[in-house]
Structures are given as structure tokens and as C-alpha cells.
Amino acid sequence: MRPRFIQLAERAKFDLIFIRDSAATRDGRIEVLSRWPQYMAYFEPTALLSAIAALTEHIGLVATLTTSYNEPYNVARRVASLDHISNGRAGWNVVTSSNVSEAFNFGRDQHIAHAERYERALEFVDVVKGLWDSWDDDAFVRDRATSRYFDPAKLHYLDHRGKHFRVRGPLNCARPPQGHPVLAQAGASETGKNFAAATAEIVFTPAQNLREAQSFYQDLKGRMPKFGRQPDELKIMPGLNPVVGRTEAEARDKHDYLQSLIHPDVGRELLSWDLGGIDLSDVPVDQELPYERIKGTLGSTSTLDRIVEMAKAEKMTVRDLYRRYGGARGQQTLVGDPKMIADHMEDWFLNHGVDGFLIQPSVSPAGFRDFVELVVPELQRRGVFRTEYEGRSLRENLGLARPASRYARAVSQPSDYAAE
Template sequence: MAIDPSRGKMHLGAFIHPTGNHIAAWLHPEAQIDAGQNFRHYCQLAQMAEAAKFDMMFLADAVAVRDGKQEALSRWPQYMAYFEPVTLLSGVAAVTEHIGVVSTATTSYNEPYNVARKFASLDLISGGRAGWNVVTSANLSEAFNFGREAHYEHGERYDRAEEFFDVVKGLWDSWEDDAFIRDRSTGRYYDPAKLHALNHKGEHFSVRGPLNVARSPQGHPVIFQAGASEPGKELAARTAEGVFVAGYTLEGAQAFYADLKGRMPKYGRDPDHLKVMPGLNAIAGRTEKEAREKHAYLQSLIHHAVGLEVLSNALAGFDLEGLDPDGPLPPDVYDIVPKGSTSAFRNVTRWAKEENLTIRQLYMRFAGARGQRTLVGSGSQIADNMAEWFLNRGVDGFLIQPSHVPGGLKDFIDHVVPELQERGLFRTDYEGTTLRDNLGLPKPVNRWAARESVA
């Protein structure tokens, strides 16, 4: 495919797992071992990413402690005990000025009004830098914390998510931009004509509104979504402004990119108003040899019990204990219909079939980055690959997942970012003051103001 020289600048997000993305990150002597409870750690990482001109800092979330074999879980502390992300990012926003602050919040085990209020508040606290990653829960354990005996079925999760999003977005339009007069001379604080109740009644939710938080400088938080299923892609085409996805080959990334953006016009949307940013586990060194040594060291820290547990999770909980780790997956694995992450299941079973990988080889590949693409090399080599994907319309940018933090993030900033900047592929300064400014996204028009304008 011919390279398009008009692509402009790519976008970069820093996906911060507490101690790092690698499954054994906490064992690395340079990792912040108490990261899940260390606020200053997150502030330091956000400030590092901001100095490097990253678009955003992104945090994942779950609303349950993982279930599983304690022998493995006690050796895999990632996301077992950590901050609630919107609370954390409100603090991070106070010690940064430009970088976006983006968090996951599930539509499966939340209420729309609470989510709308939290993210609208974060958007105001940060001066217009907030983003919401809209997900349906893949963690089956979450159901038991919210009055349910079983997880939602896949189709029901997405039906609920669509209505959930519509309610949240409607609540964000409760106040028009110029609703607050705050005029002491007349004694009028706001214009009653510019306050609107939603009065939503649907299959899953009944929400009157209005929201008791004003509109932010960017209208409302930037909407992100993760997932590559058919319902997920359709939801993204209708609602998302950024998509986080797993990508493995340029050809596959190009097909996903074209498919997703090709769905947008039927919803009256400009394809440029959605940024596709796959996860990238980049392990950078001054030389390829140094980078490979760093990666090999991290891989050597993977405990067998942890590897089996991670792989079992990807295979919808299939118990691998007692099986020959140097043998293939048993045939009955392929008959499973997963209720959690379908993309992880598809990728692992595809690798097993197409490459005849053993159980050990599968968990060594999957566990390190949980299925995300891994690049190991010098700054120049990694930049070459990123440029190829960007210039050939496979991506609009990347969600960088440092293997361990702060060291892995520093390596990427020191070795890769300058290479991208020298090639004119990444900014040397921020374009504006809001996350929308820096992503090149328009400010959404308040629906009530738009109707008044048409009238």
C-alpha cells in the first residue's frame, strides 16, 4: 500500500498498569513495588508523559478482586488492590496542565447518572482533559458484587451499554454552555431556559435528570471504547471518538481501521473524528541487544503457576493444571463459548492452531503483555514499525504499555519519542488546552442549543 504523506502527527497514550504491563513487572527491581497504593507514583508517571507530550494517561479498571487459584494470584498482584481511577485521576489532574486523564468505567455494573457525574466533574477539575473508556465487563467476578448470581450474556451487555451511553451523553447536555449568568446585579445565577431534564425511560434505565454538574470547556469528556466484536465495532462507529484495540499484523490493523471508519458515515459521523489506537507493548533500549536482554529478563520472571492462570483466564476459565505444559491445548478447549473477553480467546486459540504452540509457549507469549503486540528493539527500530503502521493507515496512534514503571516508560520516552519527533510524526508541543484540542476532535454541540438554533 502506498504511503500517504499527508497523515500528519500520530497520537500517543500512556497506558499505566500499577507496576507495569508485564505480568511479572512487580518483580523487576526498578518497578514501584507498592504502586497500587502510591499516589506520588502516578503523579510522577503523568508528569513524565506530559513532558514527552503524550496525549493522555489511561487507567484500566475492574470492580472486583480477581477470582482464581490463590497460589497464582498471590504471585500476580496486578489489579488486586489499587485506586479507584476517577478519584486518582482527579488528583493527577491537579499536578498536570496538558495531558489527558482517561479512565475505564463499566456499563455493566454502574448507573448512568453516577458515571455522568463523575466524569463531568473530572472534566471540570482538569480544565477539559477527561476521557471515558466505555466498556462492558469481561470480569465474571464483578457480577457477585452487584446483586447478581451470573454475568450478563454478551448480547445483553452491549444492549445495556448502548442505552447506558445514550443516557450519560444526554445527562451531559443538561446545562447549555452559557446557562450560568452569575449576575449579582439582577440576582440571577442561571437561566432556567438553559437547564434541561432528560426524562429517559428505556429497557434498562429510567433517568429523569438533569445532571447537577455544569458543562465543561470541551463540552463533554472524550469517548473511548475497547473491543473488536461486531457489537463493539458498531457501538464504536456510533459513539466512540477513540478506540483501544489489540492489533497484531499491519494487514489486520488496516482491515479493522477501514471497517470501523467505514461504518461511521451511516451515523452521520466524519471518520476523522475517531482515533484508532491499538495497544503496544514497546520494550526499548539503546540497541536491539540491550532491549532483547531487558525482555528476556522480564520473561524469566514469569512463574509457571501465574502463566497457567493468565492463560486459563484467556480461555474462559478452562483449568490447565495437571496438563503437560509442553504439550498442546486439549481439543475440548475449542468448543468453549466464552462469556468474557472473546478477542483474547480467539487470539490464543488461533495461535495454538496455526503455530502448533504448546501450553508453555502460549502462556509465555500471552502472559507477558496479555495478548497485546510486543516490539523489542532500539528506539529507531520501534519508531520504524510505528511509522509503518501509522503512515499506511493501520492506526491513528498507539496506547503505549510500558513493561514496568517508571523504567519502561522512561526507556520509551528516551529512545523512541525523539525518533518520532525527528521524523515529524509526533508533536513537540501541545496544540491546545483540552484533550479534544490535542486529538483534533470537535467540541460537541449541546443538543438543546442545536434545537433552538434550528428553530
């Protein structure tokens, strides 16, 4: 990812940049992967974003880290460090690993089952938040007069003992500037949505049309009170693949050209990947999917169901499907001139389908530059997008409150330091 690209996003006043991740290369037909190098060789997100933090001032920096093949202590420390390094701009995209091959790098022969992954994730997030509260905000007094660096009463041991983790703490990193860095998620299954309602502050789950977006919006926000949360504590931002032209005809030509560039072998592999690894290499692209081969997946059943439903409903051939689904990987694609794209975004935003969008053009940086130069000014003119950052932290810019420490409500004990 080039710094200039991120600086462009910051000049355009984007909330955040978001980096996906996996703890493995993708597996598949190596001949095909050599034509489709995405997620084969790339940097670890917290390391990359720490470097980017030094080149930016306002934009949020959201890193993906899996709860399935990490330990909470390491994640808490890495994300807290990023929050300090960036002066309160860090976020953590909590995933349970959609790449089943991650298992092979962590002493397992098979990916952890879906329900168990989410059970582990729930406990994982609780432990991470607890570790972030290890130190009170004002624990580091650095008082020369009493030769005291920190106040011992303001340090807390978590002493967590749960089904998946035993973690004593405390974290060897001061409380993050945001209290807790912002938590993002993209659950689409029932378990995933409950997890998001309980923990997430940003959700990236895709939606294909306004009705689907509204129903997801109401569903997810409606689940939050059960977990003691208010609906505005979570911002829903589904992915959007904008293909922008100065005219609609120009945008259509651009889109057709981009679609035509998907190599048929890559198209089949794209589908095979999300359909649980079934072999499609012998299937002619002008035929329908061999539905009888699809048995289920250890990855995401919600993703698999969505693809199969879409293909069956519209009797799509393999080529139709990889062009529609594969180009944007399940995110919605919008093709049009700046006004058409802005109309659509405004409609979804004003009609309670979304709180924002994750802009994911199928080509970068050109597709992103088109969006920034042509669509962002139109959204700003209509007053539905900021012209200046509102605050300093990612939380402030998203309008999310800073969480109090879990120890803040505990009866305060007289501190050794204060007593001196």
C-alpha cells in the first residue's frame, strides 16, 4: 500500500483505512494463484499501520487480527501500541479467520469449527478489553518530587480464568489514548451478528440492495439492547465498489473492460475459494455451477449460502457469477457518473440502510482516485460527508464515546502514592 494513496484518503477526510489479514497464504491451484496474487505476500497490518501512522495525522488505522490463531495478550499489546503510536487512531477488525489454511500454521490439521471460533472470540475480546484497562488513564504520574513513576494503586491485574484463556495481566502497555481502540467486525451468520451486536463498533458486512441493507441495519441494531448497548454505539458500513466515470457510458465501458480482464481460471478459483474449496477447474464457464458438489465449508456458511442463492435465483453461469461476485468479492458494485453514485449513497444513508461505506474499488489507486476526485466533492456539496475532521481520535471522528475503564466504577481504594 503506497503512502500517497493513504494521504489521498486523508486529504479526502475518510474516517479510516482498513487492512484485511490472514495468517497464511491462500491455498489452491498454484498455477491460478500465480495469476491472482492477492493475499499471497503482504505485510502484517499493525507493523504496516505503525509506519503509516508516522505519515498521517487524522485518518483512522484499522488492522485485522484473528482471534482464532492469536493470544489475547499479544493482540492487546499490538493494538494498544498502535493506538499510542498514532495518538488515538487505532482500530481492530476482529475476525475468526475466513482462510481455513491458517490452521496448518498453528499445529492443527483442520480449522476450528465456526461456533467454537465465535465462542473463543467472545472470550478473547473480553480479555483484550480487560487488559487495555490494566492501567488507569492517570496511572503514570512521573513525579520527580516523590521519585515515583507510576501510582501502584492505579495498576490492575486481570486474573482472567475462562474456558479458552488464563491471563493474569497486567498489560505492559499504558491504557490506550482512546481507552479502547475501536472494534470492527463483519459477521454475517447468526452467531457472527450476535457477536457484532455484543462487541463491534463498526460493521463491514456487505448488502446488495437498500432493502437488504435496511433489514440488516434494523436486525443488527435491534440485537444490541440485549447486550446492554445502544444502537448508535455501532456504525454499519458495508463495502461498496464504485466504478465512476465522467458520464454513465464512460463508467459502463470501464466496468465492462475490468470484468473482461478476469481470467476464466481465476474466476473459477475465486468461486471455488468461497464455495468451500470445491473443484471447478473442469466446469465450462458458460454452464451453471455444479450445485451437487457443494457440501458445506469450514469457512463461512453465510458467504457460501449468499453465493448459491444469488446464482440459483438468476440462473447464472459460472462466468456471470464470477464477474458479478468475484470482481467485488460480494460487495455491492455501483457503476455510474458521480451524481448517480452520490444519489445512491445518499439514499442508503438517509433511509437507515447504512451509517457509512467501506470504499473498495476493484482497482487501486486509479478507482479510488476517481471516487475521491469525482464523488467526494458531490457528497460534501450535499452536506452528507464532512469537509473537516471533527476530532482528533478515530472515536471522536466516528462519534463514538470513549469507554470508561472497568475499574473506574470500583470503590476507589486510597492509593499508596496519594497517601504519601
